Amino acid sequence: MMGARAKQLSPADLRPRAKALRDAGGRLQFAYAWSPDGAAPEVRYVSAIPRQHEFEMWIVPGHRELPSLTPALPLIGWYEREMMDLYGVTFVGHPEPYPLVLHARGRSDIKGNGLNGLTNGRPRLPDIDAADVQHLPFGPIRADVLESAEFTFLYVGEHIIHYHPRLFFKHRGMEKSFEGADAQRGAVIAERVSAVGSVAHALAYCEAVERAAGCEAPPRAKALRMLLAELERLYNHLHYLGHLCHTTTLKVGEAQGKLLEETAKQLNARLTGSRFLRGVLTPGGLRRDLNPGKWLGDALESLREDYVVYAAKLELSESHLDRLITTGLLPEKVAFDQGATGPVERASGLDRDLRRDHPYAGYSDLPLTVTVLKEGDAYARERVRMAEIEASFILCQRILLLLEPGPARVECRPAPSTEGLGWAEGPRGSLFYAVHFGADGRLARVKIKSPSFSNWRAFPFTVHDSNMMDYAINEASFGLTVAGCDR
Amino acid sequence: MASWTLFGLARGKATTSWPGAGAKDGQEGVLGMPRYDAEACREGCQECAAVCPTGAIQTRESELALDYGRCVVCQLCTEACPTGAMTPSNDWAFGVWDRQDLNLSDPGTRRDRPIGPESAFRRSLHIRHVDAGSCNGCESELQALNNPFYNLHRLGIFFTPSPRFADLLLVTGVVTNVMYEPLQAAYEAMPEPRWVMAVGTCAVSGGIAGGNYVCRTGLEGVLPVDVYLPGCPPNPAAIMAALLMFLDRAPQRVKGGRIDG
Numbered sequence: 001m002m003g004a005r006a007k008q009l010s011p012a013d014l015r016p017r018a019k020a021l022r023d024a025g026g027r028l029q030f031a032y033a034w035s036p037d038g039a040a041p042e043v044r045y046v047s048a049i050p051r052q053h054e055f056e057m058w059i060v061p062g063h064r065e066l067p068s069l070t071p072a073l074p075l076i077g078w079y080e081r082e083m084m085d086l087y088g089v090t091f092v093g094h095p096e097p098y099p100l101v102l103h104a105r106g107r108s109d110i111k112g113n114g115l116n117g118l119t120n121g122r123p124r125l126p127d128i129d130a131a132d133v134q135h136l137p138f139g140p141i142r143a144d145v146l147e148s149a150e151f152t153f154l155y156v157g158e159h160i161i162h163y164h165p166r167l168f169f170k171h172r173g174m175e176k177s178f179e180g181a182d183a184q185r186g187a188v189i190a191e192r193v194s195a196v197g198s199v200a201h202a203l204a205y206c207e208a209v210e211r212a213a214g215c216e217a218p219p220r221a222k223a224l225r226m227l228l229a230e231l232e233r234l235y236n237h238l239h240y241l242g243h244l245c246h247t248t249t250l251k252v253g254e255a256q257g258k259l260l261e262e263t264a265k266q267l268n269a270r271l272t273g274s275r276f277l278r279g280v281l282t283p284g285g286l287r288r289d290l291n292p293g294k295w296l297g298d299a300l301e302s303l304r305e306d307y308v309v310y311a312a313k314l315e316l317s318e319s320h321l322d323r324l325i326t327t328g329l330l331p332e333k334v335a336f337d338q339g340a341t342g343p344v345e346r347a348s349g350l351d352r353d354l355r356r357d358h359p360y361a362g363y364s365d366l367p368l369t370v371t372v373l374k375e376g377d378a379y380a381r382e383r384v385r386m387a388e389i390e391a392s393f394i395l396c397q398r399i400l401l402l403l404e405p406g407p408a409r410v411e412c413r414p415a416p417s418t419e420g421l422g423w424a425e426g427p428r429g430s431l432f433y434a435v436h437f438g439a440d441g442r443l444a445r446v447k448i449k450s451p452s453f454s455n456w457r458a459f460p461f462t463v464h465d466s467n468m469m470d471y472a473i474n475e476a477s478f479g480l481t482v483a484g485c486d487r
Numbered sequence: 488m489a490s491w492t493l494f495g496l497a498r499g500k501a502t503t504s505w506p507g508a509g510a511k512d513g514q515e516g517v518l519g520m521p522r523y524d525a526e527a528c529r530e531g532c533q534e535c536a537a538v539c540p541t542g543a544i545q546t547r548e549s550e551l552a553l554d555y556g557r558c559v560v561c562q563l564c565t566e567a568c569p570t571g572a573m574t575p576s577n578d579w580a581f582g583v584w585d586r587q588d589l590n591l592s593d594p595g596t597r598r599d600r601p602i603g604p605e606s607a608f609r610r611s612l613h614i615r616h617v618d619a620g621s622c623n624g625c626e627s628e629l630q631a632l633n634n635p636f637y638n639l640h641r642l643g644i645f646f647t648p649s650p651r652f653a654d655l656l657l658v659t660g661v662v663t664n665v666m667y668e669p670l671q672a673a674y675e676a677m678p679e680p681r682w683v684m685a686v687g688t689c690a691v692s693g694g695i696a697g698g699n700y701v702c703r704t705g706l707e708g709v710l711p712v713d714v715y716l717p718g719c720p721p722n723p724a725a726i727m728a729a730l731l732m733f734l735d736r737a738p739q740r741v742k743g744g745r746i747d748g
Contacts, residue, residue, distance in 0.1 A: 102701070120665050140669050141617055143648035145629045148618045148666060169665045170620045172696040185540050188561040192695050195624025195720065239627075242634075252491040258634035259501050265631070266513055273518035273575070275722060276624060279562050287566060313494060483623035 342429020
């Protein structure tokens with residue numbers, strides 16, 4: 001596959017490979033299945049090797065039963081369960097072989113239609129038979145304007161013994177929605193997988209298609225794509241700070257954070273016509289050239305000045321910091337093993353960022369700082385995002401300064417039966433698109449690996465054995481989306 | 488905390504008085520539904536219909552049929568159109584009572600306000616929001632309504648945690664099969680009189696994923712809808728305008744698919 005070094009493996013190779021990857025300090029990024037020409041599914045695993053720009057892809061064609069890699073590499077657990085649900089592949093030795101995305105009531109092959117009665121995986125809870133333990137199912141419709149998901153708490157008094165998030169109420173079959181679309185329409189669909197990650201999704205998708213087609217976006221398009229990606233990071237992280245203040249009941253801090261987010265979204269609209277920066281990216285470059293002009297640089301500088309005052313005040317607000325420090329601890333080993341990504345993993349001591357480690361768009365030409373903290377608590381997750389806000393302001397100004405005139409689009413037509421891998425470091429972490437074009441030149445399979453899919457898996461480890469009063473703060477500090485996870 | 492109070496006071500008022508006269512709606516540059524000029528259209532050309540990802544544009548007997556209830560505002564048609572018949576616009580205030588008004592058609596004589604709340608409700612509205620399978624775009628904009636710029640509370644409109652206190656069920660998302668039952672339960676829990684607003688193109692008609700193996704086509708055939716607001720997502724001002732229209736405090740601007748037409 002273009003974008004990754006592919007190796008064909010037999011099922012017997014998988015476990016030794018997984019062990020070798022782990023021993024070398026490498027990490028699986030995601031896994032997926034697809035059925036070329038309706039044949040038995042082919043399973044693919046994508047991994048990152050330390051100090052190697054190119055990803056590695058293991059391809060295991062034509063098996064309905066494979067050994068589970070979850071015992072050796074826990075982060076792959078949800079991917080295997082998803083493949084069991086959607087492609088009917090059995091992973092032998094999986095520690096949690098239960099439905100996750102869909103429970104098809106006796107059918108695990110979703111290729112057909114008429115699947116009423118499908119439901120998402122029911123929670124498997126520990127068998128606790130003690131009168132004092134309270135059982136609280138919460139959701140899927142929760143208080144406030146929130147995305148749908150159901151959380152089950154087993155608790156005694158304030159103390160949470162066990163926590164289980166039941167997701168995929170919002171599984172919309174977005175990957176399936178790509179099938180049959182042409183390359184250009186695919187970008188519109190990618191923008192609608194997770195609205196607050198519209199640019200990251202479109203960027204990873206477009207680069208995947210461009211690798212499949214063997215073309216490259218022109219320099220101006222690359223620069224403007226990075227500008228949009230950093231603007232996306234800005235409004236997301238500003239929202240994050242406002243929402244975190246909401247959970248620590250710092251009212252003016254909440255209002256100010258959300259006002260800064262609104263200012264950023266209004267800049268987005270002025271630049272692109274969309275508050276979510278949609279409708280600009282397309283395979284081959286940009287759908288239309290953007291002319292940021294001097295106003296954008298000035299507006300960003302004014303926003304930065306407001307942000308600096310705000311951030312300094314947050315750092316002096318003891319009531320806010322008291323609620324964050326030591327809350328929701330995610331140890332480095334758990335973060336690594338369970339696949340935490342983005343600001344969450346960087347706050348737990350993992351020094352990873354796709355922009356630097358596997359440069360895409362034009363990030364190798366930019367002065368990128370990656371902030372990593374050791375503490376692994378909610379406060380570290382806040383500070384990593386604060387540092388990323390400052391870095392994004394600098395990157396935006398640098399991109400505007402260096403922006404040169406030139407074409408913003410090249411012809412990009414992937415040949416039939418081609419495939420490509422694309423990736424982006426979104427505001428919430430690593431995002432991958434694997435695209436396959438069919439013999440008709442249209443999309444035959446698109447796999448989306450979203451950052452929230454990874455972080456939702458890691459999150460419960462910070463909730464077990466914590467307390468109720470910290471829960472909302474901890475959840476906010478992870479900055480999760482449900483739409484991205486459920487797709 | 489005193490320092491935050493002083494900080495807040497020193498920053499002054501951030502809230503717009505929109506839709507008051509002369510105030511900013513905050514949507515400078517926001518692109519809305521494409522406009523169609525039949526005069527400029529070339530017969531037999533189907534470029535726009537071919538690129539539309541949701542089938543909002545159909546050709547019927549050599550004429551174009553546009554359904555803004557299906558439009559995801561992607562602008563592909565405005566780029567594909569060779570004659571300038573399909574142009575980008577800032578028309579986003581697309582809240583309507585009658586689904587028919589989202590179809591480009593003769594404005595006709597449909598009622599403006601069929602079954603809205605009595606005057607007693609108009610000064611205070613309590614909304615229960617349900618995400619029935621969205622991309623989080625509509626939620627992001629609904630959450631923005633309570634930021635200091637829009638400050639929805641000033642209009643007497645509130646989100647309530649329980650459907651039992653709610654007058655209006657505001658639904659976003661395509662309605663996945665799994666969310667169908669919780670959505671029905673929320674509606675059943677509401678006291679009468681109760682109303683339903685479909686916010687976002689997914690809730691109106693299904694959007695991109697509508698009708699696939701896990702999705703319905705929005706609220707079609709799921710709940711009786713009183714107000715439709717397509718958009719992808721509708722911006723906060725569009726949501727405010729639709730809520731005020733529901734309360735009979737603002738006019739419906741779209742008739743027969745044309746704004747202020």
